[in-house]
Each structure stands twice: as structure tokens, then as C-alpha cells.
Amino acid sequence: MTTPDHQSPSPRPSGTETRDRIYRSPAAVAGGVLMLALALWLGIDAAVNGAGRTPWLALAVLLLLVPAVAAYTLRPAVFAGEDRLRIRNPLRVIVLPWGQVASLRAGYSNEVFAESGTKYQLWAIPVSLRARKRAARQEARRAAEASGKDGRRRGRGPGSTDGLVAGAVGGLGGGAAVGDGRPVRAQSDKIMDELRQMHEARGKAATAQGEVSVRWAYEIIAPAAAGAVLLAVVLAVG
Structure with missing residues (x-):
């Protein structure tokens, strides 16, 4: 790293x-x-x-x-x-x-x-390559969790409280993998992204x-x- x-x-x-x-x-x-x-x-x-x-x-x-x-x-x-x-x-x-x-x-x-x-x-x-594979697995798991939450929200009626309970549980721990929405990247790839940004800016x-x-x-x-x-x-x- x-x-x-x-x-x-x-x-x-x-x-x-x-x-x-x-x-x-x-x-x-x-x-x-x-x-x-x-x-x-x-x-x-x-x-x-x-x-x-x-x-x-x-x-x-x-x-x-x-x-x-x-x-x-x-x-x-x-x-x-x-x-x-x-x-x-x-x-x-x-x-x-x-x-x-x-x-x-x-x-x-x-x-x-x-x-x-x-x-x-x-x-x-x-x-x-190991870090890249680990980042890819985390990104796939995060995407699966996000799509599962969207499916649960769409399946609840407007008067149901299950969606609120699920959201609260996700906020306490279940949604930790979602983070701020940015894709999960290996450390070396993040650095290359930073260098590309500097190149584009300067x-x-x-x-x-x-x-x-x-x-x-x-x-x-x-x-x-x-x-x-x-x-x-x-x-x-x-």
C-alpha cells in the first residue's frame, strides 16, 4: 500500500x-x-x-x-x-x-x-491485485445492499412503518458499507485518480x-x- x-x-x-x-x-x-x-x-x-x-x-x-x-x-x-x-x-x-x-x-x-x-x-x-479484488468485492456487496434497500422501500405501502424501521437499522450498522456513495477503490488506484485530477487541473x-x-x-x-x-x-x- x-x-x-x-x-x-x-x-x-x-x-x-x-x-x-x-x-x-x-x-x-x-x-x-x-x-x-x-x-x-x-x-x-x-x-x-x-x-x-x-x-x-x-x-x-x-x-x-x-x-x-x-x-x-x-x-x-x-x-x-x-x-x-x-x-x-x-x-x-x-x-x-x-x-x-x-x-x-x-x-x-x-x-x-x-x-x-x-x-x-x-x-x-x-x-x-489483491487490494483491487478486495475493493471490487466491497463495491459489489455495497451495490447489492443498496439495491436490496431500494427494493424493500418500493415494496412497502405509504402507511407502513417497516420501511422506517429498516432505515433506522441501516443507519445504525446495516448501511455502513454504503458510505458516501463513492465507488470503493484500491489505494493505488485512488492515488492515480488524484494524479489524473492534478494533471487535468494544471x-x-x-x-x-x-x-x-x-x-x-x-x-x-x-x-x-x-x-x-x-x-x-x-x-x-x-
Whole structure:
């Protein structure tokens, strides 16, 4: 599940700024923290107490593993601002002004398409098919309850009190699934709906125009490559 940290995307007064909406996966962050803690504990222990080539092997594995784990768990995030969408994927950072966004699509993965046709995946907003199925079941159950209530109301005469009693029971608990009438959606699909709304609201704004920029995450790639080289050298030397 992905959770947002956001403020309203309403037009900002002149001279003021609003914070970006930030989307990331709490499950990925929690898993990354646990994996990094375990890797650092074992790696540091091996580097300090190991003998022979063990400390060098531990150092090489840490250099390779820590950036890789951080890249795919802690790093991914989506920043949705008034004028642009910034996507921080494991190995790249993509900045798309809203005017350059052609569409946002939710399938087996969540993706954004630029006007040029280039597709970028939103790593920080993973799709959960289980959550979608659960939302579909809740929506079907809610629709069935709503149609059942409508049928009961139509079947009562104007002088009957059964409809009032049924309505009171529904208000106490039976109608909780109906909620405010909005369709039940999985969390990732709700987030994609929010991003589509921002795109529709800001896509034609003068400040939301510009070029798409893509930057490689050399702060991740460089130490991981160094760790891979060191590991290969240690294994080759024996």
C-alpha cells in the first residue's frame, strides 16, 4: 500500500509555494529498513571479526548490497507538485512538467506517458491485485445492499412503518458499507485518480510547461559498481 503526504492542489497565491504531494510505499520502506539492518549487522560483524579475505568479502558485499537495497525499497517516491511530476525511481529521477504528461495509466503497474510517447513506471506506487479484488468485492456487496434497500422501500405501502424501521437499522450498522456513495477503490488506484485530477487541473497552466528531464542516480550506481568490482577482484585473487 502506498500512502500520500499532501496538501490541497488549489491555486496558490502569488509569491507563495505549496508542498508537493509525496507518495511512497510504507511496506517497501519497512522491508528495506529490516534488510539493511540485517545486512549491516552481519557485514560489519564479518568485517571486524573475520579472518583472511572475509573482511574484504564483507566490505565488497556491503558496497554492492546496501545501495541496491536502498534503491529498490527506500528511494522510490513520487512528488506531485503544482507545476510538475517528479518520479524518483531506483536508478533514475524523471521530472515531467504537467504540460508534458499525456496520460497516467493503471494496469499491472502504474505508469505515466509523456507527450513524446515515452513510458515511465511509478515504482513508488505498486499495484496490488489483491487490494483491487478486495475493493471490487466491497463495491459489489455495497451495490447489492443498496439495491436490496431500494427494493424493500418500493415494496412497502405509504402507511407502513417497516420501511422506517429498516432505515433506522441501516443507519445504525446495516448501511455502513454504503458510505458516501463513492465507488470503493484500491489505494493505488485512488492515488492515480488524484494524479489524473492534478494533471487535468494544471496541464494547461503556463507555469506547468517545459521539457522532460531524466537524471541517472549515480549516487546509487557508483558505489554498487565499486562493490561489484571489488567482489570480483577478491574472488579472482582468492
